[in-house]
Amino acid sequence: MPPTEATLTRLHAEYAVSAYRFAWSVTKDEALAQEVVQELFLKLARDPGLITAAQSERAVIFTLTRNLALDSLRRRSTREDALERFADESPGWFLPAADAVAEETRAQITTALAALPEEQRSVIHLHVWEELSFREIGELLGLPTQTVASRYRYGLEKLRAQKHTLV
Amino acid sequence: MNIDIESTLRAQRWRDPPPEFLERVLDRALQNVAAPARTSRLLALFAFIPRPLRLPLAACWLLAFFFRVTTPEAIPQSTLESYAKLPPMTPAQLLANRQQIERLADELLQPQHHGVIPPL
Numbered sequence: 001m002p003p004t005e006a007t008l009t010r011l012h013a014e015y016a017v018s019a020y021r022f023a024w025s026v027t028k029d030e031a032l033a034q035e036v037v038q039e040l041f042l043k044l045a046r047d048p049g050l051i052t053a054a055q056s057e058r059a060v061i062f063t064l065t066r067n068l069a070l071d072s073l074r075r076r077s078t079r080e081d082a083l084e085r086f087a088d089e090s091p092g093w094f095l096p097a098a099d100a101v102a103e104e105t106r107a108q109i110t111t112a113l114a115a116l117p118e119e120q121r122s123v124i125h126l127h128v129w130e131e132l133s134f135r136e137i138g139e140l141l142g143l144p145t146q147t148v149a150s151r152y153r154y155g156l157e158k159l160r161a162q163k164h165t166l167v
Numbered sequence: 168m169n170i171d172i173e174s175t176l177r178a179q180r181w182r183d184p185p186p187e188f189l190e191r192v193l194d195r196a197l198q199n200v201a202a203p204a205r206t207s208r209l210l211a212l213f214a215f216i217p218r219p220l221r222l223p224l225a226a227c228w229l230l231a232f233f234f235r236v237t238t239p240e241a242i243p244q245s246t247l248e249s250y251a252k253l254p255p256m257t258p259a260q261l262l263a264n265r266q267q268i269e270r271l272a273d274e275l276l277q278p279q280h281h282g283v284i285p286p287l
Contacts, residue, residue, distance in 0.1 A: 004200050012193045020184045034188055041196035048200075094179040102178075109175060128176045160172045 004048045011044060011051065015058070018130055019065045021093075025125040026069035028091045028114055032076070036068045043068075059140040062130070066122060066141070090114060112162035120155030123148055 019040055024033035054060040090110050097103040113121060126132045138145045
């Protein structure tokens with residue numbers, strides 16, 4: 001197997017699921033997230049230099065995923081329109097909870113998270129579920145660490161407030 | 168109500184993508200990597216040539232190929248030796264010589280072809 005194919009297979013095994021979740025988080029649309037992930041791996045296949053020249057594979061994967069997701073939103077319509085269109089929808093991001101209370105919490109969190117601006121949701125996603133540090137998120141989003149931390153804090157505050165409202 | 172929102176978020180389990188979708192993604196990506204890989208293997212043959220030299224070398228090779236195609240075949244050594252044995256003559260002398268040979272040949276052959284047929 002040529003090195004590029006082996007590298008691509010490894011990247012797929014390590015990052016396909018994470019990229020899919022992140023794309024879904026950004027776009028709030030599962031079908032769009034699938035297109036983004038497909039496009040991401042086609043891009044990596046056609047240009048292996050993207051990974052070989054990079055210092056952090058993970059940073060490249062998430063940066064490309066976010067850029068492709070935002071591009072796909074722009075293609076569908078303008079970004080604001082698309083976000084507004086999907087704002088009322090509750091994406092099926094999370095698995096159903098075992099009991100009724102947890103299920104209610106899940107529904108509230110999903111709704112609150114979907115209502116956040118994309119910038120804050122992306123930071124929360126990368127920090128909470130991908131376990132990236134604020135510094136790493138700042139590098140891949142091209143933002144100062146303090147800005148990332150602020151977005152995270154504001155995002156959590158909104159979620160907390162939203163959850164109180166929903167409760 | 169003090170809600171630890173961060174731990175609530177962490178407790179949520181994301182849905183996995185459909186396995187067939189993941190397979191399709193990898194298959195399509197690998198199909199796209201196959202063709203460039205073959206090409207790059209061919210290009211790897213020229214990888215030892217430094218990049219700035221590749222274009223000038225290619226131009227030289229094309230020029231050499233052009234001259235190789237357009238230059239006539241070399242005269243064989245035996246022909247050159249035969250020419251060397253000839254007395255040094257100008258083209259005008261050669262032509263005059265040839266005309267004289269043709270005239271003499273006509274004179275000699277004329278009676279044979281056009282004269283009276285000798286009796287048996």
